Amino acid sequence: MKRLLLVLVAGLAAAVLGYCGIYYAGTAKYCCPAPGSAPELAWLKQEFHLSDAEFARISAMHEQYLAGCAERCRHIDMKNRELARLLAATNTITPEIEKALADCALLRAECQKKMLEHFYTVSQTMPPDQGQRYLTWVQRKTVLSDTHTEMHHH
């Protein structure tokens, strides 16, 4: 009976060790991104198989894009607040509301244009096949997002 217990415990220990070993080996590189880089960018490097040089160039582009993006975000917030104030003041569409809506739409188009420019630049920095894959993926997630279809389905 002692031998039976020994064999049973050895089997269970082997299973646990096998599970933990392969799990640790398979997820170790995902847990700790390179120091100094955002985990999202580390993911981009991993997902699109970027070399260190490509990753460095894309990281610099990303920083540059985010700086401009922050400024555009400030404009969007400002326009949204203005629109909210106008909407609260009346229950009909005034010329000011029309203009604010048009400004918001223009701002959105400008944002999307800048985003697309960034996507194209980033994709051209990647190896061609990965660049194409990145472009398809990121366009589907942003400018071609199916949010409206989902809204109608709900």
Next chain:
Amino acid sequence: MKPENPLQNDEVLTRTLREWKVEASLPPHFRDEVWRRIEHRDLQEPVWLALARRLSAAFARPSLAASYVALLLLAGLLAGFWQVRVTRAQMSETMGARYVQMIDPYQRSLH
């Protein structure tokens, strides 16, 4: 009353026992009944004990014990591999969504 002689009694008893013969015959299927009762007793043994006894007998063979350990090791490796795939897919999905939120102002909660 005359006291009895114990030695004489013993001799009488011994002689009587030697001469005594059992005339009664065994009931029919006596032997089968005995085996049936033995088997029935085995059946009443707790399941875990019977299982432990069988496993113990099986694992007495080193090849079978090694196979059992190897099989569990393989099961652990496969489960770990599957879990890695699931975790990677989830992390990839999350990181992808976070990347998109970083670059698309209209997907941030602010706007």
